[in-house]
Amino acid sequence: MAPFRFHTADLDALESGALYWAAERLLCVSDLHLGKSERIARRGGALLPPYDTRETLDRLSAEIARHDPATVICLGDSFDDLDALDRLAEAARRHLLTLMAGRRWIWIEGNHDPGPTDLGGEHLFEASINSLTFRHVAEPGTPPGEVSGHYHPKASLTLRGRRVSSACFLSDATRLILPAFGAYTGGLKVSDPAVSNLMMPEACVRLTRAPQHAIPLRLVA
Template structure:
């Protein structure tokens, strides 16, 4: 598994090429923006057809990651479901896969703007969750330190390559989206340029995580 370890708020965290964050000392896996059921929601609202297997693909990649790392706990940073109806309309097979993942370890759901209410998949729900020096939430704030969030689906472009990317500075980390078929916001966008400090890194995901100064 390709990785990029880095210090953050008194801890050592590892950016994985998959777009997940690993806190080895706590055996904690953190992922963001699964957007399960995106294609179903898109079709339900009259959008053009999307390949219907994104939930199965996202869950398969997550299952493989959990099998590899055997985390003691998992945190999902919000927008885990594309909306409440998408969660209810998941296939029986996908529901069984998710129940199996959630019921075998402490599982923490952070509520997001797409899924603000608890859903019937086990685990515990929080708006913000703190462990040690770190605080996990869905949308980054401009205050405090040790904050880990998602929501923006950051991407970075280097030469002719655009990839989902972690954004990291002294105070905060913004994770890329883990879900299949999720879009992305270029890290040159003023929203992200304002949130992130001038010395921020972008860690591009992929076969080999690539840390570069955050493009602006």
């Protein structure tokens, strides 16, 4: 767990890639991509072991058990496509409904899952809670306090002669971009212009593996 201050909020960057906001009892995860292995196989791609949905939900269940959030925000691309939701195994559907029970659950629209689901919860393009605004894709010129996902940021750096690569949280004074939470998700290097051009010069990363302190973006690849 890596506590840090963003805009006016005291947040925790969790090793799992989730974000926790204790003052609001709010857990946020991005890019679950549930059903990715099924979607790839359906479209004639490689046959991946079909355990990604179970693994992702197990990890989400562990964070919910640990923090008991009153609100959960899924920050878009929760399903790899809308057909993946329709083909979700009954055991996975029951697991997800159990996690949702008794708490506010917000589905933010993503580019993979732009429509509402039949699982309940709230279905929003974006959500503003206190001082923060949660949306799937970072918007240029946004006011401070934006929390987004979409890019699956990852970073590499050399520590004691050893190269370390990790998914990461990426932030500056205006925006915070979360890593992907899903089990079978890849990542985009924070040095890629699609990501780095969004950020201010003083931006920093926090790895989902040690060390989790703020590392200047200019020092990682």
